[in-house]
Amino acid sequence: MLKVGFIGLGVMGKPMARNLLRAGYPLAVHNRSRGPVEELAAEGAKAAFSPAEVSEQVEVVITCLPDSPDVELVALGPKGIIEGIREGAIYVDMSTISPVTTQKVAKALAERGAHMLDAPVSGGQEGAINGTLSIMVGGPERAFERCLPLFEAMGRKVTHVGGTGAGQIVKACNQIVVGMALTAVAEALVLGSKAGVDPEKIVEAISGGAARCWALEQRAPRMIQHRFEPGFKAAYHYKDLGIAMDTSRAFEVSLPASGLVYQLYGALKAMGRGDWDHSAIVTLIEELAQTEIASG
């Protein structure tokens, strides 16, 4: 079996690494704080003390980190993955970061004879725990095929979407659609509710037709009940929409509606609600209308 390394054992990374361990892969692990490392070591993983120490002993090294600068540091910084990585080995970045950073890291690793896949996920902590993530993979076909069994141990839907960076671009597309659908449902519920209609009735009446979407089915109930424990944090969605903005600038694309929704999530974060679920965008729309959704 492939020898695998995993760096970044946070809310997403730890359960993903655990699923690889359970699938039988020999696993070296590293994390800035040592708690999760010791936890996984107790379950059979090998503890490492730097990214380079992970990469020098494995054929595939995976990261799952918060943002672009973290990936750049862990991959290319001092004692980074690049210092230990073997020729022919594969670096798989499962973080959600800028495709521009992905390109830069891939280029640096290529000079050492290593390959890179960008493989961001969606499906949240629940998907990470249950191994039901959607995984969007960019990078060379052969590297994708070698890593497919690993992806299948962590996710349910794995799609190879194109060359280096394509996974990150598709993830940005995903976050645009999700953020805008949440905003649409929020505006619809606030309008209908302030105009005197029971929001539960709105959801019931429009769910069957062209308005049907995950945001309406899975998040309208939270909006109506004001239950905003995450889920997926608004601050992360703001960060992800920022990646979409960076990408739109890099490729000269103008996204008027995505840009507006990005700014609304920025306001939500500024209001101190970055740690709430992203469906809390409804609270901003409520405040603009000086109302609160109330179920009849």
Add this chain to the structure above:
Amino acid sequence: MLKVGFIGLGVMGKPMARNLLRAGYPLAVHNRSRGPVEELAAEGAKAAFSPAEVSEQVEVVITCLPDSPDVELVALGPKGIIEGIREGAIYVDMSTISPVTTQKVAKALAERGAHMLDAPVSGGQEGAINGTLSIMVGGPERAFERCLPLFEAMGRKVTHVGGTGAGQIVKACNQIVVGMALTAVAEALVLGSKAGVDPEKIVEAISGGAARCWALEQRAPRMIQHRFEPGFKAAYHYKDLGIAMDTSRAFEVSLPASGLVYQLYGALKAMGRGDWDHSAIVTLIEELAQTEIASG
């Protein structure tokens, strides 16, 4: 069986009236142009020559008209429904119009002892022909119950959402979510495509998760292939979002994202594309980015 009248035999009204006729209801019909009247008369309907001539002979009179001024004219104008309507009769308006107009018409009819239901539909011409419309009904409970068999002859999902005007308000909510989801999918596909990813791959990768929606499943293929025969015309969606705007003003609600999408549909109409399917919003986003989506 209830004696029914139907006024407004357009793209939607004619097949809806036909479904009532097929369900066995005695039906009086009227339309400004006479072609559809004669067509339905040949199938067993009774031709009338004014709205008043319809309303004086039936227990339930239905309209399906383009916009608020048309409803006001047909209901309250010279030889209008109000001139013939019987005490205790029910007027059902299945047009998509402003809830403010609905309130006004209902009030005028109440003074004549008649009741009103607002019952806009979604599901398009196909739903009208097949009797599979979603129908969102506002108005008094007893009137709703009397008309329910009629609605069930025309639609599949019938929801009583509240008092007078509530049907129109929920329809406005529906059009907000649909218009914004279409715009979201358009922006995602243009970004991804210009950044070099095959748009078919984007749809495939994100359809299974939180981005899933009718717009992605049913309209992304049209966007990619540039097939914009309606469907549902962009000019109608612009009109419907205008109703949402009017409603937001009437109830003091601020809808930043819906307002932007409204303006984008206004631009699409100004570009001469009002007769195209509403998914043609992608052509506007393409032009902003000076690109065309191209499938790999």
